[in-house]
Amino acid sequence: MKILVAVKQVPDTATQVKIGADPRAIDTAGITWIVSPYDEYAVEEALRIKEKRGESEVVAVSLGPDRVKETLRSCLAMGCDRAIHLNDPAWKDADTLATAKALAAVIKQEAPQLVLTGRQAIDDDMGAVTAQLAELLGWPCAYWIMEEAVDADGKNVRAARQMEGGVEVFDLPLPALLAAQKGLNEPRYPTLKGIMGAKKKEIRDVKAADLGLAAEPAQLSIVGLEAPPPRPPGRVIQGDVPTAVKELVRALREDAKAI
Amino acid sequence: MANAFWCIVEDDRQGMPKKVMSEVIGEAARLAGGQVEAVWLTDKASDAGLKQLGEWGATRVWLLANAAYAPYRSEVWAGAVAELAAKESPKAIFGAVTSRQREFVARLAARLGVGLAADCVAFAMEGDRLVATRPIYAGKLVARVAWAKGPWVATLRPNVFRPAEAQPGKTAAVERPSLSAPAAIMKFVERREDVSTGLPELAEAETVISGGRGMKGPENYVILEDLARVIGAAVGASRAAVDAGWRPHRFQIGQTGRTISPKLYLGFGVSGAIQHLAGMRTSKVIVAVNKDPEAPIFKIADYGIVADLFEVVPALTAEFKKLLEK
Numbered sequence: 105m106k107i108l109v110a111v112k113q114v115p116d117t118a119t120q121v122k123i124g125a126d127p128r129a130i131d132t133a134g135i136t137w138i139v140s141p142y143d144e145y146a147v148e149e150a151l152r153i154k155e156k157r158g159e160s161e162v163v164a165v166s167l168g169p170d171r172v173k174e175t176l177r178s179c180l181a182m183g184c185d186r187a188i189h190l191n192d193p194a195w196k197d198a199d200t201l202a203t204a205k206a207l208a209a210v211i212k213q214e215a216p217q218l219v220l221t222g223r224q225a226i227d228d229d230m231g232a233v234t235a236q237l238a239e240l241l242g243w244p245c246a247y248w249i250m251e252e253a254v255d256a257d258g259k260n261v262r263a264a265r266q267m268e269g270g271v272e273v274f275d276l277p278l279p280a281l282l283a284a285q286k287g288l289n290e291p292r293y294p295t296l297k298g299i300m301g302a303k304k305k306e307i308r309d310v311k312a313a314d315l316g317l318a319a320e321p322a323q324l325s326i327v328g329l330e331a332p333p334p335r336p337p338g339r340v341i342q343g344d345v346p347t348a349v350k351e352l353v354r355a356l357r358e359d360a361k362a363i
Numbered sequence: 364m365a366n367a368f369w370c371i372v373e374d375d376r377q378g379m380p381k382k383v384m385s386e387v388i389g390e391a392a393r394l395a396g397g398q399v400e401a402v403w404l405t406d407k408a409s410d411a412g413l414k415q416l417g418e419w420g421a422t423r424v425w426l427l428a429n430a431a432y433a434p435y436r437s438e439v440w441a442g443a444v445a446e447l448a449a450k451e452s453p454k455a456i457f458g459a460v461t462s463r464q465r466e467f468v469a470r471l472a473a474r475l476g477v478g479l480a481a482d483c484v485a486f487a488m489e490g491d492r493l494v495a496t497r498p499i500y501a502g503k504l505v506a507r508v509a510w511a512k513g514p515w516v517a518t519l520r521p522n523v524f525r526p527a528e529a530q531p532g533k534t535a536a537v538e539r540p541s542l543s544a545p546a547a548i549m550k551f552v553e554r555r556e557d558v559s560t561g562l563p564e565l566a567e568a569e570t571v572i573s574g575g576r577g578m579k580g581p582e583n584y585v586i587l588e589d590l591a592r593v594i595g596a597a598v599g600a601s602r603a604a605v606d607a608g609w610r611p612h613r614f615q616i617g618q619t620g621r622t623i624s625p626k627l628y629l630g631f632g633v634s635g636a637i638q639h640l641a642g643m644r645t646s647k648v649i650v651a652v653n654k655d656p657e658a659p660i661f662k663i664a665d666y667g668i669v670a671d672l673f674e675v676v677p678a679l680t681a682e683f684k685k686l687l688e689k
Contacts, residue, residue: 115500117501117618117637117638117641118637120503121500121503121504123504130500130504141618141619142619199478200469200479201472201473201476201477201478201479204473226501226618226619226641227499227500228499228506229481229482229497229498229499229622230469230479230481230482231465231466231469231481231482232469232472232479232481233469234466234469235437235466235467235469235470235473236469236470236472236473236479238437238438238470239437239441239470239473239474240473243548244436244438244548244549245437245438245466245470246549247462247465247466248462250612262552264555265462266462266612266613267435267462267463268461268462268564268566269556269557269559269564270554270555270556270557271554271555271557272434272551272553272554272555273551273552273553273554273555274436274549274550274551274552275549275550275552276548276549276550277548283466285612286612286615286619286620287611287612287613321511322478322511323472323476323477323478323479323510323511323512324478324479324480324508324509324510324511325478325508325509325511326506326507326508327494327507327508327509328506328507329499329504329505329506329507330504330505330506330507331504331505332498332502332503332504332505332644335644335649335663335665336665338649338661338663338664338665338666338667339665339666339667340656340661340666340667340668340669341666341667341668345668345670345671345674345675345678346678348668348670348675349668349675349678349679349682350682352650352666352668352679353679353682353683353686355666356627356648356650356666357686360627360648360665360666362570362626362627362647362648363570363594363627363683363686
């Protein structure tokens with residue numbers, strides 16, 4: 105079966121993020137880029153399905169500028185067979201819906217039976233693209249996936265999603281979309297052989313026009329970025345444990361009115 | 364009604380709206396000048412639930428009652444709400460940040476061809492447009508965002524917005540619109556309940572206790588649970604503790620876990636790695652207890668105690684017990 109994994113390149117969590125010259129965007133100088141962690145669970149799960157079934161192909165797809173090739177190369181090093189890079193200035197200001205439209209067009213061309221993604225990217229934390237893809241494609245979709253099993257004849261996937269208070273299990277007829285949650289698996293590290301092999305694998309550049317798409321205005325735009333409001337200065341409570349604990353309880357009750 | 368702000372009801376699956384709805388309705392009412400309507404998809408509507416929505420300030424409840432709406436499936440919910448929205452032209456559609464609504468509202472926005480702002484922490488009307496504020500990049504920045512056209516679709520982070528004050532006796536008009544028969548694609552197999560801790564849900568709790576690597580092992584979380592029972596808190600964990608296998612993943616607070624915003628957060632043996640801060644830095648009051656005075660969590664804590672948590676936690680439990688039994 106053919107499995108497509110949509111991934112996003114994001115700044116490493118530990119990277120400092122600064123507002124750029126254009127106050128609606130960050131300054132990308134000096135940023136370390138990584139594959140969004142949830143997307144790694146999606147890649148890993150796709151590879152496990154392939155290893156279990158054999159006769160499968162895993163295609164990684166990502167939208168973004170030239171630097172995104174690095175991210176796709178990491179996916180190939182993990183074991184994906186080939187990659188598609190949606191690389192066009194037309195998508196520079198793409199919001200979740202524009203991103204979903206571009207991915208939906210690729211999915212229609214590639215016609216995979218299963219599409220895996222992370223449950224959200226850790227840069228803008230919108231968590232929307234998978235659900236929006238499902239709507240554009242008219243496919244079933246399950247978020248927060250903790251386990252999945254594609255049946256032997258490749259007609260159906262059984263997926264368990266983590267909800268408040270419990271796990272809900274559904275059968276989704278294929279083609280379907282699954283958004284991976286932490287706990288689904290433990291992503292592998294690329295091997296040296298994988299890294300060498302990735303250099304020979306195909307990364308195909310795709311432009312908007314190749315998909316019959318044109319630039320369209322974003323439905324959601326950033327008006328401006330700001331530093332978060334500063335927290336009031338805190339204090340370390342001194343004294344031995346019994347004294348400090350008494351003072352903490354008093355302060356929470358009387359000053360902060362938090363308890 | 365055209366121009367109304369809609370609030371998608373998050374319920375307990377047993378016929379009662381969750382507390383977070385008082386926050387969503389309260390914020391919508393402030394922005395809409397009172398024109399707030401609830402949209403409730405359920406298989407178990409209750410009179411008590413409808414009364415509650417009215418008292419919180421919903422002027423109308425669109426009651427979509429059908430066995431097909433439970434358990435939640437995005438394809439079914441999006442079709443129903445989009446059909447109703449096409450007839451009623453709401454100005455905005457608000458949901459709460461919960462597992463089902465984060466997905467559902469995104470799918471709905473695509474159906475309606477409009478923008479989505481997820482996990483918002485503030486709103487402002489600027490002239491006749493709505494501007495939302497939402498944390499990005501692990502909370503290192505906030506983005507102010509605006510929609511190209513309506514309806515403005517958004518989800519609201521729990522515990523951030525001021526809840527509506529219940530007005531006893533105020534009622535909502537209940538409408539039961541006739542909509543196309545829901546066509547589910549996903550087939551429900553089963554629901555496995557999580558083992559109950561008897562403590563509040565992490566995402567909604569007003570007080571959250573978190574244990575980090577300093578807990579030293581899974582067996583020690585019992586002291587946090589003792590404290591939690593005294594002050595009515597949920598108990599979560601840092602990534603380090605979850606990755607060590609001490610707590611199931613659903614208890615993880617932080618970037619690859621739950622984002623929480625309680626009134627009071629108490630971290631024990633939590634260092635305050637950026638991944639953890641991403642999930643709790645909008646908490647109102649932050650308390651940190653750690654042996655290491657250099658732990659980064661002290662930088663954002665309102666109150667800190669530099670000491671061994673195994674001495675502090677039992678003392679704190681006893682002290683709170685004394686206070687709350689008064």
